[in-house]
Amino acid sequence: MRLHRLTITAFGPFADTQEVDFDTLRAAGIFLLHGATGAGKTSVLDAVCYALYDAVPGARQLKGGAAKDASLRSDHAPAGTYTEVQLELTLGERRLEITRRPAQTRPKKRGTGVTTEKAQSLLREYDTPGTGWRALSRSHQEIGEEIGQLLGMSREQFCQVVLLPQGDFARFLRADAEARGKLLGRLFDTRRFAAVEDRLAELRRGAEQQVRAGDERLLGVAQRIAQAAGAGGEQPLPAQHPGDPGLAPAVLAWAAVARSTAYEHADIAESALAGAESGQAAARRLLDSTRELARLQQRFADGQRRAEALEARRPQYEAARARLERARKADRVAPALTLREDAERAHRTAATALDRARARLPAELTDTGADHLSALERKMIEELGRVDAARGAERRSAEIGRERAELDRQARADEELLADAAGWLADWDATRRGHQERIETAQEAATRAEQLAGQIEPARGQLAAARSRDALEARAATSRGLLNSARERANEAKETWLDLRERRLRGIAAELAAGLVPGEPCAVCGSADHPAPARPGAGQVDQAAEDAASAASRSAEEAVAAAEREHASVREEYAAARSTAGGSTVAELAALTERLSREHAEAHRLAAGTHAAREALDRAEREREDRLTAQQSAENRVAARTSRREALDREQTALESELVRARGDAGSVAANADRLADRARRLAEAADAVRDFDTTAQRLKDGDDRLADAAFRAGFDTPREAAAAMLPEVEQRGLTHRMDDWQAEAATVADRLAESDARDAAERPPARLDAALVSYETAESALRAASSALDGARARSAQLTGLSRQAEEEVRRLGPLRTEYERVARLAALTAGTSTDNDRKMRLESYVLAARLEQVAAAATARLLRMSSGRYTLVHSDARGGGGKRSGLGLHVVDSWTGSARDTATLSGGETFFVSLALALGLADVVTDEAGGARLDTLFIDEGFGSLDDQTLDEVLDVLDSLRERDRSVGIVSHVADLRRRIPTQLEVTKSRRGSTVSLRTGGTDG
Structure with missing residues (x-):
């Protein structure tokens, strides 16, 4: 990474736009960043970090978006100036430009007040001199991922290896193993080793839970064995708890004892059952023989009682037989009797019908014969035909009346329509x-x-x-x-x-x-x-x-x-x-x-309501047109109805004369026709009634003659005597069944009294059935008790056998789980540093960090020897700490003047500075290699030079100047006055009431 140019606007203490030319500073190799306290030296480094990671170093980073962004803006900046940081740098072979704007408020473009401007980011790349800058992304996330991949390190690593905070490394030298482990863990990202520790601990907990669950299941089986053994169990339940390695053997041994005891109890119950079965068989034989004797004695006694009862019913049997014989003779007279009764019923019915028909005739026709009544019926039918011919005219007259009523209704409707239309059109x-x-x-x-x-x-x-x-x-x-x-x-x-x-x-x-x-x-x-x-x-x-x-x-x-x-x-x-x-x-x-x-x-x-009002006007206009049309149609219909009414009046007059003749003295043609039809029907009914009466009277006379002849031939003096002797078929069947039952009972009784075994049993003493039954029930109860005891013993034995096999299966399944648990537990304890095999109590993550710390100490020693004129060497120590603390992250300084090693916490102020500086430079090299060897061409060292004497300061500056061999530039952030004389290239930060400014000095000239 090589920095070229940094532009800062309204950021931190800087109110106006400030520009830092890192190319000029890099040419000098070492440059000084100085200024008064609070001027903003560290803010320059914050701006670099903010441009790269959208965040300032951790010690100055605020939580929360709005609070964080507000802390970045300069309090001196005008309201219309945007807070912005722009960094131009080279990463690998790519020249990039990063622009960051935090979320900030600005005055509204319209009206008064302020509005919040969202955070913005822009990433550009310089392709070729001909093409120039090309925009890559405006996404915060995409820019962060791109810069993170190119740098190969997190913000914490960057702030530790590029912005070397000397105070942090001084604390690092004096810190204990836990504090060092936290810092190294962030820098070298050993989370995967900590994850291995956590994963092994999780596996150990899971395996332990499975083992405990298996032990719980095994104890559950043991509890069921104890319940199945019941009072027969002679051994107490094992007292082991889940997780005890001796639980499985104890449960298996205890189950074997319970199972053997159950087998012995089953053998004893089986012997007792055999004895009970023998006693029960003997009692059963005695009971069966006693029951047979009592049955035969009872059978003979029942035969005697039935014979006596049968003889007492003999008179009833003889009377029934005589009555049945007389009824069967009377059955031969029954057909003639039935015919005579049918003829009598028919004659009575005909006489009733004749009386009813004559009552509906006029008085002069009550004694008239059937032929005369039929002739009168035919005359009435002829008259009815003449009246029916006038019914068509009557129906047409009624239709004319209905049609005229419909015309009147239509006329009233049209009159209402014309009146309504006239009133509506008027308004x-x-x-x-x-x-x-x-x-x-x-x-x-x-x-x-x-x-x-x-x-x-x-x-x-x-x-x-x-x-x-x-x-x-x-x-x-x-x-x-x-x-x-x-x-x-x-x-x-x-x-x-x-x-x-x-x-x-x-x-x-x-x-x-x-x-x-x-x-x-x-x-x-x-x-x-x-x-x-x-x-x-x-x-x-x-x-x-x-x-x-x-x-x-x-x-x-x-x-x-x-x-x-x-x-x-x-x-x-x-x-x-x-x-x-x-x-x-x-x-x-x-x-x-x-x-x-x-x-x-x-x-x-x-x-x-505009649209509704327009629609209402349109509807009113349409209604007006409809009413005008309806008015014209009604007027046309009024004229047509006048002509139709005159035609109907003429037709009605022609039909009325014909209807007068057809009505006669009745109210209407239909009434006159109904009257004629009723008269013809009455005459026909009366003629039929006279004929039925004469026919039934002859049938009755013939029936009387046949009944008298049949009664004489059957042996009865009169038909009345034959009718009295008759019995219904059901009653005859009843008499027959009673006679058959009496005869069958007589035969059965005779057979039973003739049985020899029953007769012999009757001669013996009475049977003692109750005593034999009591003896049998006692034997049966003893047998059931013995059988129940055997079933219980066998069931208990079978249950214990099944539970024992289940316990053995649980033990077999638990074996691999316990083995896996012991293996995982040993590994987890070893990586966690709690195992006895880990004599240094060193965790896996601490072990990896110890190796990294050893590399850092070796890299730092190469510079520490030059800074201390060959006196001090920094070495890593994995000795255990006091009080049982874990080991692996110790640091000692070996003094070649005394040949002894001492803890870094005992260093003086000046010694602490150059030792921590050497440690910071060594750590920067190791972290850079760890991050993929990304080249870091610019480093910053923050404070601490004031504690050095002149000679040591010269040696430290020589070491820093040697970094130029790798084409690096080193920026020293300090307010020590002597450094201004020793380092000619300077970046000075000056504070004032209007905000801080940045100026560049090279060889004594201002830029």
Whole structure:
């Protein structure tokens, strides 16, 4: 990396545009960057870092986008000047130009107030002299990735190897192993080794969790074995816990004992079951024989009881048999009886129908015969035919009436339509004027709405500005009070500091005398004798008290500056808000805004009706045309209906004479026809009723004759006696079934009383069934108990066998897991530095960093030997720290004058500076090689040269000058006056009330 040109505008303490020509500085090899305290020497380096990484070095980087960007802008810069940093440099073989602008506020181009300008970045590349600069990207992310790839190092690495912060390396020398490890870890990116440690620790935790889960499962199986063993278990459950290596053997041994005990209990239960089965078989045989004897005795007794009951029912059997025989004789008379009953029912029905038909006839026809009634029916039908012929004329007359009613309805509708049309058309002019006025009103409202819309936004902005003005007025008063308080505190702090300084100067002799050593020359007079050294007086002030007061004074001044900036910002915002708001109050502006908004809403509402008003006028015009057309059509229909009504009147007159004749004395032709049809129907019904009565009377007489003959042949004296002897078929079947049952029962009883085994059993003593049953139930209960005990013993044995196999399977699965856990745990402990095999307690990351630190120490020693005239050598130490601390990142300085090594924390101020400088240069070389060997042609060293004596300063400058052999340029950032004499090429930063400026001096001339 080679820097060419840096341009800074409104950045840090620089108000105007400042340019640094690094090509001129590089030609000198070593150049001095100096200036008064607070002038902005470090800000030049911040600008380089900001251009490359869009951020300043970590110690000065603020958190948060707005706060960070605000901290970069110069407080001295005018409001219209943009904060910008532009850096031209060469990376590899590419010449690039990077431009950065942080987010910042600027005055609005229109109106008053300020707006926020977003952060901007631009990357350009110089192709050839003919082509010139070519834009590459405007994306922050793309530019950051491109620069990061070309540099090959992070911002932390760049700030450590290019902007060498001497104070950081002094702390690095005095730091412990943990602090050194953090810095080296950031520079060399050993996160992958820390990730290996974390990964192994994670694997160890995972493996441990799997082992514990396996142990938990094994203990769960052991618990189930204990539950299955129950009271028969003679061994207690193993007391081991998850993670105990001896858990698996203990569970397997305990399961084997429980399983053997269950086998023995099963054998005992099997022997007890065999004895119970023998007892139960003997009791069963006794019970079966007793039951058989009781059955036979009961069977014989039942036969005797049934025989006695059968003999008692014999009279009923004989009576049923006689009744059944008489009923079967009467069945031969049943057909004749049925025919006679049917004839009688038919005759009664015919007589009833005849009475009903004669009641509907006139009195003179009640005794008329069937033939005369039929003749009268035919005459009525002929008359009905003549009346039906007139029904067509009657229907046409009714149609004419309906048609005339429809014509009247149409006439009324047309009259209403003509009246409505005439009334609506009479108001047409007024209606049209009303619609036109609505359109004109809506158009005027639209114009008014546009005017009000242009007034609302300014009114709202003025209202917001008035509210902001009132709020900022209170803030301005508060900030003014804070500023006055800060100024008072600053004055008090400065007076305190000046007072302490004056008191210290008055007692400076005592302070110098405190540093006198007998025999050594005085720093003031040079004498080795100190006869009367000054003594400190009461209230002596030392340098620490003065420095503390000076720091307090500077802090108070910084607080005043911050309060002034805050007050100025509030005043500026207040002035802008007051200018926008004018002299109106918030209430007046709020009322004005509300009135304008209300009037605009009303005007907008009225304007929105323009389209509706136009459509209403169009609809009214269309309706007028429709009403005119409808009026003309109605008038035409009125004329046509007059002609049609006259024709209908003529036709109605012709039909009326024919209808008078057809109606007769009835109200209508239909009524007359219905009357004639009813008379013909009654005559026909009466003729049919007379014929049915005569026919049924003859059938009844014939039925009486056949019934008397059938009863005599069946053996009955009269038909009535035969009817009484008849029985329904169901009752006959019932008598037959009862007789069959009695006969079957008689045969069964005879067979049972004839059985020899039942008769022999009846002669024996009664059977004792209850005693045999009790004996059998006792034996059966004993058998069930023995069987249940055997089943339980076998089930327990089978369950324990299965659980034992499950425990063995869990142990087999747990073996590889435990082996893997032990292997991973050993590796994790080894890399974490907690293993006994790692005698130095060195972590893996620390081991890698120790190797890097050893390279850094070797590179630093090459320069340290020249700076110290061959006296000091920097070596790496991996000895363990005290108190059990981890080792690997120790640093010792070997003094060749004494041959002893001592810790870097014991170095003096001057020794610490050049040792840390050598360490910084060595670290820069190693980090550069680590980052891919990217060439770094420009280095900056910040402060620390004031602690060196002349000889050491010359040696250090010689070492820095030797860097020119690699075509490097070194910038020394210092305010030491002696360096201005030794280094001719200088970049001076001068501060003033209007901001700092940068000037270049080469060989005593200004540039």
